Amino acid sequence: MVSIKAVADRAGVSIASVSRVINGTVARKETELRVRTAIKELGYQPNSAARALKIRQSEQICLSFDDLANPAYVAMTRGVGQALAETKYRLILASAFSSVEEIVKHLETMGRGFADGLIISPIYADKRIAKLISHLQIPVVLVGTMPVGLNVDNVYVDSAIGIGLGVDHLKATNRKRIGLVNGPIDTNPGRRRRLAFESAMKEMGLKYSEESVIQADAFSISGGYEAVSKFRNLDKFDGLICGNDQIAAGVLKYCYENGIAIPGDLALIGIDNIDLASILHPTLTSIDLHSEKRGEIAAQLMLERLADPARPIQKINVKPTLVIRESTAA
Amino acid sequence: MVSIKAVADRAGVSIASVSRVINGTVARKETELRVRTAIKELGYQPNSAARALKIRQSEQICLSFDDLANPAYVAMTRGVGQALAETKYRLILASAFSSVEEIVKHLETMGRGFADGLIISPIYADKRIAKLISHLQIPVVLVGTMPVGLNVDNVYVDSAIGIGLGVDHLKATNRKRIGLVNGPIDTNPGRRRRLAFESAMKEMGLKYSEESVIQADAFSISGGYEAVSKFRNLDKFDGLICGNDQIAAGVLKYCYENGIAIPGDLALIGIDNIDLASILHPTLTSIDLHSEKRGEIAAQLMLERLADPARPIQKINVKPTLVIRESTAA
DNA sequence: TCTCAAACTGTAATCGTTTACAGTGACGTC
DNA sequence: GACGTCACTGTAAACGATTACAGTTTGAGA
Numbered sequence: 001m002v003s004i005k006a007v008a009d010r011a012g013v014s015i016a017s018v019s020r021v022i023n024g025t026v027a028r029k030e031t032e033l034r035v036r037t038a039i040k041e042l043g044y045q046p047n048s049a050a051r052a053l054k055i056r057q058s059e060q061i062c063l064s065f066d067d068l069a070n071p072a073y074v075a076m077t078r079g080v081g082q083a084l085a086e087t088k089y090r091l092i093l094a095s096a097f098s099s100v101e102e103i104v105k106h107l108e109t110m111g112r113g114f115a116d117g118l119i120i121s122p123i124y125a126d127k128r129i130a131k132l133i134s135h136l137q138i139p140v141v142l143v144g145t146m147p148v149g150l151n152v153d154n155v156y157v158d159s160a161i162g163i164g165l166g167v168d169h170l171k172a173t174n175r176k177r178i179g180l181v182n183g184p185i186d187t188n189p190g191r192r193r194r195l196a197f198e199s200a201m202k203e204m205g206l207k208y209s210e211e212s213v214i215q216a217d218a219f220s221i222s223g224g225y226e227a228v229s230k231f232r233n234l235d236k237f238d239g240l241i242c243g244n245d246q247i248a249a250g251v252l253k254y255c256y257e258n259g260i261a262i263p264g265d266l267a268l269i270g271i272d273n274i275d276l277a278s279i280l281h282p283t284l285t286s287i288d289l290h291s292e293k294r295g296e297i298a299a300q301l302m303l304e305r306l307a308d309p310a311r312p313i314q315k316i317n318v319k320p321t322l323v324i325r326e327s328t329a330a
Numbered sequence: 331m332v333s334i335k336a337v338a339d340r341a342g343v344s345i346a347s348v349s350r351v352i353n354g355t356v357a358r359k360e361t362e363l364r365v366r367t368a369i370k371e372l373g374y375q376p377n378s379a380a381r382a383l384k385i386r387q388s389e390q391i392c393l394s395f396d397d398l399a400n401p402a403y404v405a406m407t408r409g410v411g412q413a414l415a416e417t418k419y420r421l422i423l424a425s426a427f428s429s430v431e432e433i434v435k436h437l438e439t440m441g442r443g444f445a446d447g448l449i450i451s452p453i454y455a456d457k458r459i460a461k462l463i464s465h466l467q468i469p470v471v472l473v474g475t476m477p478v479g480l481n482v483d484n485v486y487v488d489s490a491i492g493i494g495l496g497v498d499h500l501k502a503t504n505r506k507r508i509g510l511v512n513g514p515i516d517t518n519p520g521r522r523r524r525l526a527f528e529s530a531m532k533e534m535g536l537k538y539s540e541e542s543v544i545q546a547d548a549f550s551i552s553g554g555y556e557a558v559s560k561f562r563n564l565d566k567f568d569g570l571i572c573g574n575d576q577i578a579a580g581v582l583k584y585c586y587e588n589g590i591a592i593p594g595d596l597a598l599i600g601i602d603n604i605d606l607a608s609i610l611h612p613t614l615t616s617i618d619l620h621s622e623k624r625g626e627i628a629a630q631l632m633l634e635r636l637a638d639p640a641r642p643i644q645k646i647n648v649k650p651t652l653v654i655r656e657s658t659a660a
Numbered sequence: 661t662c663t664c665a666a667a668c669t670g671t672a673a674t675c676g677t678t679t680a681c682a683g684t685g686a687c688g689t690c
Numbered sequence: 691g692a693c694g695t696c697a698c699t700g701t702a703a704a705c706g707a708t709t710a711c712a713g714t715t716t717g718a719g720a
Binding site: 661662663664665666667668669670671672673674675676677678679680681682683684685686687688689690 | 691692693694695696697698699700701702703704705706707708709710711712713714715716717718719720
């Protein structure tokens with residue numbers, strides 16, 4: 001392993017000078033040249049562990065979420081990655097397919113200093129998570145619903161508004177018997193979307209009851225498919241909002257197999273507006289929650305926080321938008 | 331920051347004893363108890379930079395590929411993550427949406443010791459990449475086609491066999507005018523799949539020419555859609571193999587919009603067998619390249635290599651399989 | 661030529677661990 | 691009671707960088 005000492009010897013200077021050249025502080029032209037030549041000749045690269053130990057920074061930022069199989073999180077990752085690309089920070093991905101237990105385990109190891117900051121988008125509504133986050137020594141940016149009692153930088157999208165847009169659109173296209181195919185209720189999005197749906201329905205004077213909600217046990221294609229398979233009597237509804245686009249895809253598949261015409265018999269709306277939405281038959285109307293943009297903003301907040309630890313806490317609100325496609329045609 | 335010194339003071343022992351307790355070597359019962367209590371009381375976590383510096387290991391493994399938007403790579407990431415979950419290694423994701431330039435940049439910084447091993451699945455066929463990899467000081471496992479001149483642990487799937495399965499199946503279901511909608515030709519999969527297609531066609535005595543190949547400029551839905559939109563006269567073919575499932579989805583969309591019946595007028599086969607394949611209408615026959623399994627094997631190879639740096643180089647071959655669905659019904 | 665400030669450079673301490681080695685004490689044996 | 695062994699513990703030296711601080715060189719001005 002070629003260390004800073006080897007470079008110093010080769011260039012005939014002290015290690016301090018080498019370090020100074022690397023970090024771009026004072027150095028005579030000739031010294032700099034000799035050091036740079038030595039570095040090139042030896043193929044030297046500074047050891048990041050030693051550097052991290054000394055400067056007390058790892059120059060790594062950790063991104064943590066629970067479902068990489070969900071394209072919305074992939075998009076978020078892309079956003080974070082882009083914002084970090086031109087900085088000194090590397091992106092670490094942690095616990096991308098995890099259960100609550102795994103997240104807790106991961107959070108517990110975050111104190112080891114291998115990351116300078118944590119961007120987290122927890123879907124599970126578990127109390128331990130909020131507690132662990134609040135005890136972290138490094139800056140945290142939370143994407144999504146802020147748990148009670150926690151106060152960190154935050155970027156969120158008001159799903160109530162999003163669901164409102166959806167219900168509104170269905171009502172405007174003359175649907176009256178509207179239901180929700182919700183994702184798991186022990187998750188933040190699941191809980192929030194259900195509440196938002198209820199209040200949107202009541203607000204618009206539409207009939208709402210417990211039976212308006214079909215419960216899927218995962219935010220996935222098969223989750224959606226199986227939920228409506230079990231439920232069966234979809235003719236109760238003439239419009240459905242789904243927990244996300246994948247659930248909607250599952251519902252769509254079921255409808256196709258069972259002769260339910262979309263949008264003829266039933267209008268369908270998804271959430272997230274992933275690529276899938278535009279290639280389904282019919283193409284899927286979707287509430288876009290702008291995941292990539294939220295990732296980008298989260299990374300931006302993190303960079304600003306790292307640059308100025310004392311700045312006031314920021315909460316950024318991203319507006320959902322409705323993308324209308326064939327699945328809700330009148 | 332609470333360090334090992336603080337723990338030692340609290341427990342009334344030396345830092346060496348604390349370290350020994352943590353790393354599970356000799357210690358008297360009472361000493362161990364006092365140390366563990368002190369650790370708990372102070373909430374101590376060992377600093378990973380200091381540890382990495384001393385033991386010359388970062389306990390991080392880097393996974394590098396170029397297109398996280400492709401679910402096949404997400405599956406691979408899941409495989410790697412699972413295999414690493416119960417080990418001491420953390421998974422870092424690098425350059426997940428990258429150009430050749432970015433990969434080169436990343437590879438150049440791999441010498442800094444922030445990862446103990448690199449699992450890489452490069453799609454671009456660029457000579458610099460092979461060269462940089464061969465100069466790396468850490469173990470590398472390559473997933474995919476091995477560039478010439480490189481010799482590292484490798485897990486690959488013989489796409490020739492996969493394409494062969496596809497062509498075979500199309501021939502068996504009475505298709506004669508078979509084409510390929512290929513991905514970009516400057517990528518490894520693109521190049522390999524084209525060659526494999528050509529030889530499979532010739533071997534089976536089917537007509538092949540330059541015009542049998544439609545070139546898409548990305549392994550994506552829009553890549554497939556635009557390629558066939560530009561090409562137009564799809565009636566030349568009665569069977570198409572697509573560079574991956576997303577390209578196939580794009581082709582399918584075009585066919586739907588232009589009244590080409592699948593599988594009536596045209597049979598369609600994708601590659602990768604991602605979730606999407608089973609929810610398209612019609613469902614898509616696909617050549618499964620077992621990405622998740624390859625990721626798992628790659629991680630396994632890496633762990634074995636790290637445990638025994640001297641062991642002979644392994645090359646593991648994963649067999650592709652054909653999943654037949656509606657899009658190729660006779 | 662001499663002086664002094666400015667510009668640069670080197671020495672050495674430090675970051676938080678791990679670990680070789682030496683030291684301590686308990687205990688069984690003669 | 692002396693001694694050897696064994697089990698454990700502490701001291702101190704690394705690992706490879708950064709950075710005060712002190713020391714040295716340089717060059718301008720007198």
